Amino acid sequence: MEGNPIIDLLMSHRSIRKFAATPVTREQVNAIVRAGQAASTSSNMQAYSVIAVEDPDKRKRLAELAGxxxxxxxxxxxxxxxxxxxxxxxxxxKQGKEVARTTENLLIATIDAALAAQNAVIAAESMGLGIVYIGGIRNNIAAVSELLALPELVYPVFGMCIGYPDQQPEIRPRLPLEAVLHTDAYDAGKHEACIAEYDKAYIDYMRSRTGGGRIAAWSEDMAERASRLLRLHMKPFLEEKGFARQ
Incomplete structure (x- = not known):
């Protein structure tokens, strides 16, 4: 699909962690969130909200809580x-009913938030802005929730930094298409060859990114990361917030 500007924009994505001092206007934020609202949503439930954090003290505290x-x-x-x-x-x-506090509705709320957020990313990048997702706000999710005055049945899925890039990092390679695209049925037999191919590309990327300082394979990194027991506070926190009781 050469020459398709939207696909070109999508394929040029990289996470930005250094931003210029140029401000992002409220008008831009409004347009970005409106674009997020145009995303698909399960049964039109629109089960998400967005907190734009402008207060400097809250920003500083969130940075700390996110690690x-x-x-x-x-x-x-x-x-x-x-x-x-x-x-x-x-x-x-108001109609004498209760929202179902099921695992399914937790999934709907989470997926709706993610779909809207990714739409917002594309909108932001189309304006020349850069972003990085901040999953680290779940490190101290109860403190983040309290800081943002989130009521029952609302939880922070992730944060998102937006701004004008002050860096141009290399695009991180992804797994081969064959690793993620299956036809008619899941084919686990492809794992070995696809992972071996990706490990080579990942090592080259990390060597370039770190100036030769770190050359671990993706499979080594992911085996270590995926086997860790992280954020075990999430289940009791979500249950306390009223989610996933069935």
Missing amino acids: GQQYVESCGAFLVWCGDLNRLQHICS
Whole structure:
């Protein structure tokens, strides 16, 4: 699909962690979030909300809670994307009903937030802005929730830094298409060859990115990362917030 500007934009994505001092206007933020709202949503439930964090003290605290990620504080705009069943509970209660606190509705809220956020990313990048997702806000999710006054049935899925890039990092290679695209049925027999191919590309990328300082294969990195027991506080936190009780 050569010459398709939208595909070209998508394929040029990279995470930006250093931003210029140029401000991102509220008008731009509004347009970015409106573009997010145009994303698909399960049964039109629109089970998400976005917190635009402008207060400098809150930004500083969020940077700390996310593990010392300074760009949360320095980026032009910072958005927290939330799974939100609270608004639906408000609707239900006015009609004598209760929103179902099921795992399915938790998934719907999470997926809706992710779909809207990715639409917003493309909108931001089309304006010449850069972004990086901040999953680290789940490191201290209860403190983040309290800081942002999130009520029952609302939880922060991830943050998003937005701003004018002050760096041009290399595009991180992805797995071969064959690793993720299957035909008619899942084919686990492709794993070995696809991972071996990707490991080579990943080692070259990491060698270039770190100036030769780090050359671990992707499979080594992921075996270590995927086997870690991380954020075990998430399940009790979500249950306390009213999610996934069935």
